[in-house]
Amino acid sequence: MDKEEINNKNHSLKNKTSNHGGTEHKHNEEHDHSHGNIPVYFYFIGLITFLIALFLGEDLLILSNMLFSITVVSAGYHVIIEGFGDTIKDSLRTKKFMPNIHFLMVLAAAAAMIIGSFEEAGLLILIFAGAHFLEDYAEGKSKREITNLLKLNPTEARRISTDNSVEVVSVDQLVVGDKVQVLNGGQVPTDGKIISGTTSIDESSINGESIPKEKTVGDDVFGSTINGTGSFVMEVSKDSSDTVFAKILKLVDQSQKNLSKTATTIKRLEPKYVTLVLMIFPFILVLGPTVFGWSWNVTLYRSIVFLISSSPCALAASAVPATLSAISNLAKRGVLFKGGSFLSNLGELKAISFDKTGTLTKGKPVVTNQYFIDGVDEEEVIDVIVSMEKESNHPLATAIVSNFPHTETKTLSVENEVGRGLVSTFNDNEYRISKPSEFNSYDKNIKEKVNEYSKDGKTVVLIAINKEVIGLIALMDVPNSNAKDAIEYFNDQGVHTTLITGDAKLTGESIGNELKIGQVIANVLPEDKAKIVKQQQDSYGLTAMVGDGVNDAPALVNADVGIAMGDGTDVAIDVADVVLMKNDISNLVYAHKVSRRLNKIVWQNIIFSMFIVLLLISLNFLGKMTIGIGVLAHEGSTVLVIFNGLRLLIPQKEM
Structure with a gap:
């Protein structure tokens, strides 16, 4: 299956709605609730007017109520915009009524003001807006920690022209095959291969590894990594949009848009839940005086408390901050x-x-065993076979050379008999390195070793002098x-x-x-x-x-x-x-632990938030609830849920 076929298959299968439990997230259906600085300024203006109104008390009731009203409008600026604006926009888009939590809170504050509870209305908006800003901060913190990678994205490169002159160009102008100079301390502009020079490179932006890697001619280098004390010339191997770093940024972007199944379900149910609360509200207004025997003022007051108590603020914050915190935690580990x-x-x-x-x-073989018959000058034989293997580019040859770094190099003429092995002559003796099937017979002990190592899944090569097998080397791709x-x-x-x-x-x-x-x-x-x-x-x-x-x-x-x-x-x-x-399988274990912890925390949040809603509604119908207490308890539960999710930013204990 070639790359194009796989990519086509990927486009059709990556939604994986049934397998993953996720849902498609279309860009035009997402709402950016990043409030920026202006609403924050308005929030503090509202906070100040609220404190002044509290200080004035009932002595200047009209002025106090005016200041409380300013608090509602100022601190609740973004709440009102999102409550009515998003409700109208979503309702028009879906062609059905799609209210959100903000809409519910604005109605509750307006109703409280109608019955003269200006202080409670101000408190409601102040705490709701504050909790909302905290939720934004929780989500934003996760996003900022991940997308700080963007600051590492290279912008310029020193391209070498055909006349060997150097020109500084934008990274997006580089094409595959271009030669680029990277100076000491500079940033590698894109993925490529070193064609001259040696250096050490800090690759922590790619793999999280803090120790710089030594690089020389033929080694791969990656865009966004930082060059050390050496300088080198590289040949560009990938378009800037196809680099490893570009793929990381793409993953970051996707991680912000793809919510968990639970978060998606909560998001989808929010307008239905709010609609149900709004439908129950008039029934309470009717049943209060007729069934429960409440006065009109008590009925209206408890109906407003019902709106506040029923709002799923904490439920809505149960999954998203926790999920983004977990993703941020794992990104720091290179997952x-x-x-x-x-x-x-x-x-x-x-x-x-x-x-x-x-x-x-x-991913590559290493020498696991060696065996030589008695009487063999093992040191000299190893010197010869390593010198022979240095003339081969076979992976087994590389493994043997790497395993014996301290050998004396012999000047040899080596013949590579394709499919059979290597042959050379040293001190008038013919040396051969071949697979066991190339020899008709050999020492009993060696035969036992060959059978033993082969059963272990190892590759065995035999070493012969003048066609007599005198030893072996076993190799394997080890865990x-x-x-x-x-x-x-x-x-x-x-x-x-x-x-x-x-x-x-x-x-x-x-x-x-x-x-x-x-x-x-x-x-x-x-x-x-x-x-x-x-x-x-x-x-x-x-x-x-x-x-x-x-x-x-x-x-x-x-x-x-x-x-x-x-x-x-x-x-x-x-x-x-x-x-x-990092190519470290232990990080998969770490991710599994974080995932299990995430699911546990999300369900803790859901159960706790629904318990608070049911408790507040019950106390309200028993006459044990006020708007102020309802606001503090309800929004307080939202804050607790958010902080519970933020715990996932804390590194998980190791195995």
Whole structure:
């Protein structure tokens, strides 16, 4: 499946409404309630007039009531605008009555003023507006912490022209193939590859890693990262809109718009709830004098208290601030979510499937064992084979050279027999490095070692001198340092773990046994990974897939939560719902803990907010409630709910 096909499939499947529980968020249906500075100034004017009116008391009742009225209009400026403005706009758009909480509060304040309760009306608007600003702050804090990334976005680059002159150009003018100079202390303008020079680069803006990475010719560099003391020339490899950093910003934007299922449900039910309250209001006005025997003044007063008590302010603030706080917390750890729905779903997982290479393993082979028969000059043999392997670019050769860094380099002429191995001559002896099938017979001990290591899923190469096998080296793509703890965590949480790999059964089972993973499915073709994910969903329920390659993309799309490793391919990152920028699987455990905590806090908020509403309504009908107490209790519960959600900004305890 090529990239274009995957992207097309992604467009059709990424809504995933049924799987993720999220809903589509159309841009023109979103309301920006960022109030800016002007309403804040008006709010403090209202606060001042309220305090002056309290000081004046009943001695100057008319003046006090005028000041309380100014408080309602001034502090409630944005409440009135959003209450009536958004209600009218949404009602016209949907062609049905769509009132919001602000509309309800404005009506309650107006009704209180009609019956002469100016102080209570001022208090209602003052506290409601204050709680609303706090909610905005809670949401804004999360957004600001994430979108501070925008400040790191490079704007200029030093492009080298064909005559080797340097011109400073806008980053968006760079094209693939351009050569760019990066000076010491400068910002890497876009993604590319170093073609001359060496340096160290701070890549914390990409992967959160605080220790700079050494870079030299041939190494990849990423836009927005900061160059160290060296200078270098790079060749641009990606358009500015396709860089890793650009993809991070895209994820940030998506995370602000995609709410969790619970938050979306609350948002959708808000106008219906408010409409129901407004429908009940006239019944209370009628039933008060006729059924309950209340006077008209008592009826009107308790009807107003009912409007205040019934307002779902705390309920509306139950999910969004908490979700954005959790997303912000995770972004600091290099875990980027495309939306709250995926974060919420992560905590409800019943099964999780992992790709092997580069996800649970280091992604490249390392030497795990070596064995030589008695009487062999092991040190000299290793010097020779390392010198031979230095002439090869095979991954196994790279692993062998890396494993023996302190060897004496021999001057050799090496022949690479394609499909058979390497051959060279040293001190009139022929050295051969080949796979076991190239030799008809060899030492019994070596044969036992070959069988033992092969059963463990390792790749074995034999070393022969003058066609006699004198030793071997075993190599394997070994699990990364955090994989075992991560698998153990998910097993303990009752989440079914599965390893999906295209490797042979022995290799897959060897890794699976070492990690104690629940199920191993080996010899899997790329196109079959998505089918296996679907089977997992049918058998267990909500399923996640973790991968890093193009061959993982279809499975990432079909999973309820697709998780890509940050060092993976662009396609995998594009179609995934979550990206682990540090390639650290332990951060997935951290995200799962935060997700479970998020879901717990949201339900705490919902239960608490509805309990307060029911309590206030009950006390109101029993005659134990005033407008002032109702406002303090109701808006106080909203503040508590918001602060409870903000707890998710605090880092979660480690495993």
